Amino acid sequence: MSTIAALGALESGLVFALVAFGVFMTFRILEFPDLTVDGSFPLGAAVSAIMIVSGVNPWLATIAAFGAGMMAGVVTAWMNTKLGILNLLASILTMIALYSINLRIMGKPNVALLGETTVLTPTESWGMPYYWATPLAFSVVVLIMFFFLLKFLNSQPGLAMRATGANARMARAQGINTDRMIILGVAVSNGLVGLAGSLFAQSQGSADITMGVGVIVIGLASVIGGEAIITPKTMLLALVACVVGSILYRFAIALALNADFIGLKAQDLNLVTAVLVAFAIVAPKLKANLSARFSSSKKQ
Amino acid sequence: MISLDNIHVTFGEGTPLETRAVRGISLDIQEGEFVTVIGSNGSGKSTLLNTLSGETLPTSGKIQVGDQDVTKWSTAERAKLIARVFQDPLAGSCENLSIEENMALAWYRGKPKGFGSALNSSNREIFKKQLSRLGLGLENRLKDKMGLLSGGQRQAISLLMSSLQPAKILLLDEHTAALDPKTAAFVIDLTCQIIEENKLTSLMVTHSMQQALEVGTRTIMLHEGKIVFDVKGDERKGLTVVDLLDLFKKNQQGEELSDDSLLLG
Numbered sequence: 001m002s003t004i005a006a007l008g009a010l011e012s013g014l015v016f017a018l019v020a021f022g023v024f025m026t027f028r029i030l031e032f033p034d035l036t037v038d039g040s041f042p043l044g045a046a047v048s049a050i051m052i053v054s055g056v057n058p059w060l061a062t063i064a065a066f067g068a069g070m071m072a073g074v075v076t077a078w079m080n081t082k083l084g085i086l087n088l089l090a091s092i093l094t095m096i097a098l099y100s101i102n103l104r105i106m107g108k109p110n111v112a113l114l115g116e117t118t119v120l121t122p123t124e125s126w127g128m129p130y131y132w133a134t135p136l137a138f139s140v141v142v143l144i145m146f147f148f149l150l151k152f153l154n155s156q157p158g159l160a161m162r163a164t165g166a167n168a169r170m171a172r173a174q175g176i177n178t179d180r181m182i183i184l185g186v187a188v189s190n191g192l193v194g195l196a197g198s199l200f201a202q203s204q205g206s207a208d209i210t211m212g213v214g215v216i217v218i219g220l221a222s223v224i225g226g227e228a229i230i231t232p233k234t235m236l237l238a239l240v241a242c243v244v245g246s247i248l249y250r251f252a253i254a255l256a257l258n259a260d261f262i263g264l265k266a267q268d269l270n271l272v273t274a275v276l277v278a279f280a281i282v283a284p285k286l287k288a289n290l291s292a293r294f295s296s297s298k299k300q
Numbered sequence: 301m302i303s304l305d306n307i308h309v310t311f312g313e314g315t316p317l318e319t320r321a322v323r324g325i326s327l328d329i330q331e332g333e334f335v336t337v338i339g340s341n342g343s344g345k346s347t348l349l350n351t352l353s354g355e356t357l358p359t360s361g362k363i364q365v366g367d368q369d370v371t372k373w374s375t376a377e378r379a380k381l382i383a384r385v386f387q388d389p390l391a392g393s394c395e396n397l398s399i400e401e402n403m404a405l406a407w408y409r410g411k412p413k414g415f416g417s418a419l420n421s422s423n424r425e426i427f428k429k430q431l432s433r434l435g436l437g438l439e440n441r442l443k444d445k446m447g448l449l450s451g452g453q454r455q456a457i458s459l460l461m462s463s464l465q466p467a468k469i470l471l472l473d474e475h476t477a478a479l480d481p482k483t484a485a486f487v488i489d490l491t492c493q494i495i496e497e498n499k500l501t502s503l504m505v506t507h508s509m510q511q512a513l514e515v516g517t518r519t520i521m522l523h524e525g526k527i528v529f530d531v532k533g534d535e536r537k538g539l540t541v542v543d544l545l546d547l548f549k550k551n552q553q554g555e556e557l558s559d560d561s562l563l564l565g
Contacts, residue, residue, distance in 0.1 A: 156404075156413040159397075163405050166394035170386075173353065174461075175379030175409045 001258050007131045009254040011203065013247030014138035016218055018196035020226070020242035021149055022189035023219035028238070029153070030165040030185045035091040035216050036076045037193045039098025040069040042212035044194030046102045049111040049207035058119045062198045069194020070187040072098060077186035081179040102209055109209040118202040134203050141199065145192065146239055153235040161185050193219075217273055222246035225280040245280075252276055301331040301501045302352070302469060307361035309347050309525075321347040322358070323525035329503070329518075333532075334495055336512040337505045338544075339522035345505045346387075348522065349473050352503065354378040365469065380410030383462035383500075385455065387474040392458035395447030399438065399457065402446050403427045406461035430460045434490070452483035456490055463494045470495060472504040476511075488515060509541045521548060528552060 001009075019037065026034035044065035051061035072094055079090035103109065123133035152158045163171040164181040171178050193215070201207040226245020232238035256272045257264050264272065309322040322344045329335055339345045350356040352363065354375035363371045365381050383406075386392040393402045404418045407426075424442065431439040434456050438449075446454060455475055462470055472491065476484035492515055495502050506512050512519050518532035521544070528551045531539065 151417075152415075154417055154419070155415050156408050156418045157415065159401055159404055159418040160408075160413065162397060162401075163394050166396045167391070169355075170392055170394060171405070172355075172375040173379060173384045173386075173392075174405045175376050176405075177374075177376045 001254055004131050005254055005258060006251070007135055009250040010247060011131075011135040011138060012200070013250035014135060014142050014243075015196050015200045015203070016222060016250070017142050017243040017246040018145060018192045018199075019215060019219040020222035020246045021145060021239065022192040022196075023216065024223050024238065024242050025149075025185055025189040025192075027220065027223065028165075029162055030182060032077075032080075032165070032182060032186060033088045033091070034073075034076060034186055034189065035088065036072055036094045036098075036186070036190055037216050037219060038212045038214070039095040039102070040072040040190040040193045040212075041197035041200075041215040042102050042207065042209060043072055043098050043105075044069050044197030045201035045207035045211060046105040046111070046197075046209075047194070048198035049113055049201050050105055050107075052113060052116050052118060052202075053111060058117055058121070058202070062119055062195065062202075065194045065198030066191045067194075069197070070191035072194070073187035073190030074183055076190070077183040081182050098212075099209070102212075106207065106209070110206055112206045113202060114205045119199070120202055138199060138203075141195075142243060145195075146243065150236060150239055153239075157181075157184075214270060214273065217277060218249065221273060221277040221280060222249050224277065225249055228280050228283045249276065301333070301366065302329040302503075303327070303362075303364040304352075305362040305364070307348075307351060307363070308359045309344075309351060309356060310359045313359065321525055322351065325361075325522075325525070325527055327520070327527065327530075329501060331501055332499055333518055334500075334502045334516040335504070335518045335520060336516040337503060337520055337522065338507070338509055338512045342524075343522040344525040345522055346473060347525075349384075349471050349503065349505055352469075353382055353384050353471055381467060382469045382471060383409070383465070383467040384471040385458045385462055385473065385475040387477055389451035389454040389458070389478055393446045393454055393461070395445065398443050398445055399431070399449075400424060400427055400442040402457065403430075403461055403464065406464045409465045409467075411465070426464075430464070431457070434460070450483075452479050452487065455479060455483075455487050459487065459490055459494055463498050463500075466498070468501060470500040470502040472502065474505050474507055477507055491515075509544050513539055513541070513544070519544075523548070523552065 019041065022037060026032045047068040048058070048061035048065040051064055052058050076091045076094040079085045079093065080087045085093070120134060120137060123130070123137050126133050153162065160171065160176045161181045161184065163174065163176060164178045168178045197211070200211070222245040223242055224245070225248060226241030226243070229244060229248070230237055230241040232241050253269065253272060253276070256262065257266060257269065304325055304327040307322055307325045308320070311319045311321060325348065337345050337348065347356060351358050354373055354377070358371065361371070362369065370378055370381070400419055404423065407423055408418070427442065428439045436453060436456070438453065438457070449457070476487050479487060488511070491504070494500070504516060518530070519536060520530045521528050529547050
């Protein structure tokens with residue numbers, strides 16, 4: 001793998017670390033299987049792309065992407081808590097609706113950002129090639145979100161949110177408004193995913209209607225893969241696992257597709273993803289099985 | 301203190317599965333009273349407790365706590381006034397959170413929440429002090445996950461959690477039913493201590509007539525969603541399980557009580 005390919009993998013790994021944070025909040029903290037992300041990722045991209053093309057400040061456009069993602073999350077959580085629609089189904093409905101909404105926002109399936117001023121434009125003056133500057137800039141964003149989330153999850157409302165996912169009945173008995181916690185959590189989660197979509201579009205040079213396909217699988221792969229490597233005993237370790245999982249996932253994909261002897265091509269991406277996710281889920285069990293067998297044979 | 305006025309609870313109203321769980325219960329509980337509630341399966345004990353905690357809203361009737369009408373309040377709103385320990389030891393705490401995090405949840409019950417860190421050295425100190433009175437060595441395991449503890453330990457911590465914030469009312473829903481006899485006796489002792497120290501008004505649902513008479517200051521019995529008898533004070537002193545059965549028979553025009561578990565417990 002060349003340096004550029006490796007740095008490219010690092011770059012997308014960092015963007016998808018934000019998605020992994022979001023997926024971690026819904027799937028792990030709230031126990032809320034949320035597929036909205038497949039729609040809120042391109043939503044963030046579409047909103048910021050169209051704003052940037054119309055001459056709005058790119059920073060404002062990026063913040064707007066976060067806000068738009070949050071709104072998508074609120075819709076999903078509201079359908080679940082107030083209308084009583086099953087959480088998974090509510091998120092699928094929002095995801096489907098967002099496909100149309102994203103097309104409406106962009107007015108066409110693809111908005112190019114080449115030559116526009118984006119949040120990455122200032123990195124051109126850093127005196128280093130773009131393939132170094134972009135991952136560096138993204139790691140700053142990931143670091144900021146990392147500390148923000150860590151502080152939040154250990155705060156009083158953060159603890160209330162974790163209790164909501166772990167035992168909603170007990171949470172209510174402790175005076176926690178669980179509906180409000182679900183709405184807040186799913187909103188922040190999708191806000192992060194919207195932000196990731198916006199940064200992805202700005203670094204790739206375009207927003208595309210199909211860019212959201214499979215984002216949830218990549219997010220889950222990062223969370224589960226990260227947990228297989230780092231046991232998430234504390235919130236700090238759980239968030240570190242998200243970042244590590246996301247970056248390693250990208251490297252695994254890059255390696256698989258670049259290794260000529262395996263003979264895989266770019267079109268095999270989704271197949272490789274599925275195999276990797278399945279492996280990450282089974283890996284901890286395999287590890288436990290093997291070590292149990294190993295220690296019992298040693299005793300004999 | 302607590303006043304229930306003609307409470308009715310009907311599940312699945314108008315359907316073939318309609319169940320009238322509570323059929324017109326009126327009850328006044330004075331401040332500091334410790335009421336034990338008995339009744340066979342399906343008599344409406346748990347529904348009565350759920351109505352008080354807010355998990356079930358009554359079909360009709362009025363609930364007052366102090367001079368506040370709480371009939372329409374949600375469980376979360378009532379948590380300022382009411383603490384609760386569940387029958388299932390797993391239900392009262394979060395197994396994925398540590399002991400100190402579980403206690404922190406109870407520490408902030410009914411308080412406005414800020415964005416500060418949930419745990420700090422001062423509330424950790426209080427949790428340690430509370431845990432040490434259990435004599436189970438849990439004060440040295442603050443960071444252990446709740447899921448690592450036994451049912452009895454978890455139930456004891458749930459009780460401590462209910463007393464971390466000054467609630468007015470404590471609801472206990474057969475909270476010793478899932479424990480072995482020795483642990484159950486320990487938890488009952490702790491319950492009585494906590495109620496006395498904090499001068500709580502309490503309702504304890506129990507399956508055992510013996511236990512219902514041994515602790516508390518007042519005993520009510522439910523049958524088919526109604527109160528069949530209500531004894532307190534001198535009338536209650538010296539009552540035995542046999543007396544309770546006679547009382548039940550008298551009030552039910554000769555109907556025999558057929559639930560073995562009530563007699564054996």
